[in-house]
Amino acid sequence: MLHHNVKKAEAISFSEEVTCRHGGETLTACYQCGTCASSCPVARLDSRFNPREILKLALLGEKDEVLSGDAIWLCTSCFNCQERCPQNVEIAELIFALRNIAIEAGNSPNIYADFGGALIADGRIVAISKFVEKKREEFGLPPLKPVGVEDLNKILEATGFTKPEQKEASK
Numbered sequence: 677m678l679h680h681n682v683k684k685a686e687a688i689s690f691s692e693e694v695t696c697r698h699g700g701e702t703l704t705a706c707y708q709c710g711t712c713a714s715s716c717p718v719a720r721l722d723s724r725f726n727p728r729e730i731l732k733l734a735l736l737g738e739k740d741e742v743l744s745g746d747a748i749w750l751c752t753s754c755f756n757c758q759e760r761c762p763q764n765v766e767i768a769e770l771i772f773a774l775r776n777i778a779i780e781a782g783n784s785p786n787i788y789a790d791f792g793g794a795l796i797a798d799g800r801i802v803a804i805s806k807f808v809e810k811k812r813e814e815f816g817l818p819p820l821k822p823v824g825v826e827d828l829n830k831i832l833e834a835t836g837f838t839k840p841e842q843k844e845a846s847k
Contacts, residue, residue: 690739697776699769706731706765712757718750725750727757727767734774743778749785796832799823 694700712727713719719726725747733742742748748771757767778784791801804820812819 690737690742691735693739693777694734694770694773697773699766699776700773702763702765703731703734703770705763706735706761707763708732709762711760711762712765712767715756715760717754717756718752722750727751727771730774731765731767731770734770742774743781743783746785748774748778792832796825796829799825799828 688696691703694703708728708731710728712731713729716725716727724745730742730747751768751771753768753771755768758765758769761767779788794801794803800823809819
């Protein structure tokens with residue numbers, strides 16, 4: 677009888693994992709009315725993104741489908757969905773929480789790896805072109821100084837971002 681009470685801690689469900697996160701607390705308040713999808717400008721333009729569908733999948737525990745897809749990365753955080761939600765579900769914050777979980781699981785868009793590589797190499801996300809340097813001079817702006825990447829690389833190393841990996845392009 678004692679061994680019955682001393683069971684190994686069961687793994688929490690995906691919806692519980694989301695609701696335990698900052699920004700994910702309101703997930704279970706969603707009752708799938710569809711107001712979020714009807715007011716979403718991204719959903720109108722791209723059928724891959726539907727906030728209602730993302731929340732439904734999260735509630736159903738479809739962790740792999742939510743985190744490995746690209747839908748959560750399409751949200752522009754315009755807050756239309758959140759402002760109109762009759763249950764006050766904080767949808768934009770939920771998307772941020774899902775993105776954080778996805779990044780921790782190693783699922784992030786390739787552009788983040790590109791940004792990380794550029795930061796490590798040059799200290800900037802985008803290299804400064806000769807054209808930009810010339811235009812700055814024409815407008816009387818000072819030249820951009822090289823960025824010291826040593827301190828930045830210490831930060832990136834501490835956060836585990838020194839070796840950004842690109843996902844294999846899906847076909």
